[in-house]
Amino acid sequence: DVKVTQSSRYLVKRTGEKVFLECVQDMDHENMFWYRQDPGLGLRLIYFSYDVKMKEKGDIPEGYSVSREKKERFSLILESASTNQTSMYLCASSFDDYGYTFGSGTRLTVV
């Protein structure tokens, strides 16, 4: 089974901090994604990547950046955390038409 591992289940950070959310997948998938999920808004795509060193903006990239130095690792960076970035963050990977596999999520609270 494909595993997508997000390094933290819960994080509490202060406003203005630089925050790194890490995601690792173990099945050599080309495609990786970062979403945030908020009540009433559903899942929204922040950034995605189809290959190492490649990144594309999703629907809500403002205030975020990403890094993909190795195929298995896709990091989401909050350059200067703000309270409106308090959310559940979900990482996913996929390969061709074989569907998406999600990690267990990181609940980030910015105070």
Next chain:
Amino acid sequence: KQEVTQIPAALSVPEGENLVLNCSFTDSAIYNLQWFRQDPGKGLTSLLLIQSSQREQTSGRLNASLDKSSGRSTLYIAASQPGDSATYLCAVEAGDKIIFGKGTRLHILP
């Protein structure tokens, strides 16, 4: 623009009943459709994937169907159990994106 709708937003049924969750999408040009389960505070767990050339998939008590021409999918859950209580999300993959519905929150009453 592809839109995915799940109705109802919430559903409560007594344990043991069979039930159907609905998903509709506006553009039939999809690669595949995937059903997920999400428990509170957790990530998404993939339940079933139906590729565009398929009409249904089954896993245990779950059966998902796909009718691309009408833009509809259903998830059938047989003999529901309290452990089935969760939010069920439908997602369609089209182009380079996957579009999610807002989910149906299912509560199975013991």
